[in-house]
Amino acid sequence: MSAAEFLKGLPSYNENNFTRFQADSSCRTTVRRPSVYLPTRDHPSDQVITTEKTNILLRYLHQQWDKKQSSSKKRDAGRSGLPLDDETPSRKRARTDTSNTDADSP
Template sequence: MSVAKFLAGLPSFNENNFSKFHVDSGNRSSSKRPSVYIPTKDYPAEQIIVTEKTSILLKYMQQHWDKKNSTKKREVTPIDQEPSRKRARMDGSRNILD
């Protein structure tokens, strides 16, 4: 198939838009060699790589949750202490049950 036949049905008003098209320009990317991993250390062939069941995101969130909870400024109050001095507001004008 020639370039002219390929471009014949395309909606173009100016044929000069495609005048610099060359078939060889598309082959440059395919001639590149793929990148290959070359290890820098020798690991034993018997080594077994095991993937963890929990994802990295869940681990990250759990670590930050643990840090946040361990460094809380307020600790849970023991049961032996007196109850809070704060009392519920008893306004006569506001009655929830009405």
């Protein structure tokens, strides 16, 4: 059904309101389809999805705290001479300009 046919049967007190109406194809409103989730993996049908009760901010802060604690434990283990889980070389380098350091000292 076109717009002109739809408006034809409607009551109007002033027919001049519709005299400039044109069924223009360029004025069509685009109908946007909603986005749809397409899974990339097959999940088991008996899987139960639950939401976490913990606040997102609190969960993030706990994760940061745990990371900080684990890094400080590794650092303490390195100082005490205990072997570390992942042996990474130190980023610090020895100074090569020893003559300047002696002149700076009083």
